[in-house]
Amino acid sequence: MTIAARVGIIGGNGWLGNALASSAVTKGVIDPARLVLSSRSGTRGAIDIPGATWTRDNGELARQSDVILLSVRPEQYPAVVIDASGKLVVSLMAAIPAAIIAKRTGAERIVRSMPNAAMSIGKSFTPWFAAAAVTPEDKRLVQTLFECCGDGDEVPEERHIDYCSGLCGSGAAFPGLLAQAMIEQAVAQGLPLSFARRAAKSVLIDASQLLAEHEDPAPVVQAMIDYRGTTAAALQTMIDCGFKTAVGAGLDAAAKKAAAMAAGLTGQLR
Ligand SMILES: NC(=O)C1=CN([C@@H]2O[C@H](COP(=O)(O)OP(=O)(O)OC[C@H]3O[C@@H](n4cnc5c(N)ncnc54)[C@H](O)[C@@H]3O)[C@@H](O)[C@H]2O)C=CC1
Ligand SMILES: O=C(O)[C@@H]1CCC=N1
Numbered sequence: 601m602t603i604a605a606r607v608g609i610i611g612g613n614g615w616l617g618n619a620l621a622s623s624a625v626t627k628g629v630i631d632p633a634r635l636v637l638s639s640r641s642g643t644r645g646a647i648d649i650p651g652a653t654w655t656r657d658n659g660e661l662a663r664q665s666d667v668i669l670l671s672v673r674p675e676q677y678p679a680v681v682i683d684a685s686g687k688l689v690v691s692l693m694a695a696i697p698a699a700i701i702a703k704r705t706g707a708e709r710i711v712r713s714m715p716n717a718a719m720s721i722g723k724s725f726t727p728w729f730a731a732a733a734v735t736p737e738d739k740r741l742v743q744t745l746f747e748c749c750g751d752g753d754e755v756p757e758e759r760h761i762d763y764c765s766g767l768c769g770s771g772a773a774f775p776g777l778l779a780q781a782m783i784e785q786a787v788a789q790g791l792p793l794s795f796a797r798r799a800a801k802s803v804l805i806d807a808s809q810l811l812a813e814h815e816d817p818a819p820v821v822q823a824m825i826d827y828r829g830t831t832a833a834a835l836q837t838m839i840d841c842g843f844k845t846a847v848g849a850g851l852d853a854a855a856k857k858a859a860a861m862a863a864g865l866t867g868q869l870r
């Protein structure tokens with residue numbers, strides 16, 4: 601699908617906004633002549649998108665766009681004041697509720713999404729929630745947009761987006777944490793750092809492809825446990841040490857942080 605609508609991205613030079621714009625243009629989904637990007641700090645550090653329009657004026661961006669993406673940090677959102685009445689607004693921001701975005705922009709067609717950092721390499725799984733006024737055509741556009749940087753799927757309730765702050769939004773950081781823990785342990789056993797890094801990254805990036813062939817990872821884990829060897833001992837010990845509890849608490853903490861951030865900004869988001 602090619603997006604015929606004029607698209608504006610507020611925060612278009614940021615990590616996600618710039619990745620999405622660049623991928624959508626490279627894949628031919630958005631014509632750069634119909635793309636407007638705004639940033640507070642100019643185009644410094646951003647991927648160049650020939651043919652796209654840059655502005656520092658979000659009001660101008662809103663006037664020139666049919667679809668407006670909000671890709672500033674939550675704490676930067678109070679400074680973004682636009683009139684988006686009658687337009688589709690797609691938020692990439694954590695924490696900020698759809699009702700607040702509707703009230704501040706005048707738009708009724710609001711989508712909230714939760715990408716992750718791997719948008720920059722075209723590998724984000726991006727869940728999104730659509731408010732009641734969002735049309736089927738809008739939904740196709742949103743899904744097409746997120747498929748430019750990986751994949752996406754609609755969730756039925758807005759609270760799922762807050763939960764997905766951890767599961768999907770933060771999730772891209774979790775393999776790094778596991779790799780770091782493995783490297784530290786291996787080095788403590790006397791293995792050279794460079795070897796430990798190669799070994800851990802190979803497990804996280806290459807060996808994890810074992811999962812790619814299975815819809816459900818549980819049988820992959822169970823097969824290892826049933827083998828009754830060293831892997832079973834490692835897995836059982838990790839589970840007994842609270843691995844699943846730690847993961848659950850981490851996911852909950854991200855969702856709670858999103859709620860706390862939203863509450864903290866309430867006074868500034870009138
Ligand atoms: N980076 C990540 O892994 C994830 C980020 N998010 C959400 O995506 C949103 C964007 O995040 P990033 O791209 O990482 O942030 P970022 O800090 O890389 O980009 C934000 C951009 O907005 C620009 N900006 C700030 N105020 C502005 C204004 N008033 N008008 C125009 N531009 C303005 C900044 O110059 C910056 O380039 C955030 O709300 C974050 O919660 C969601 C999931 C994952
Ligand atoms: O860490 C963050 O705040 C962003 C939003 C959700 C995931 N990453």
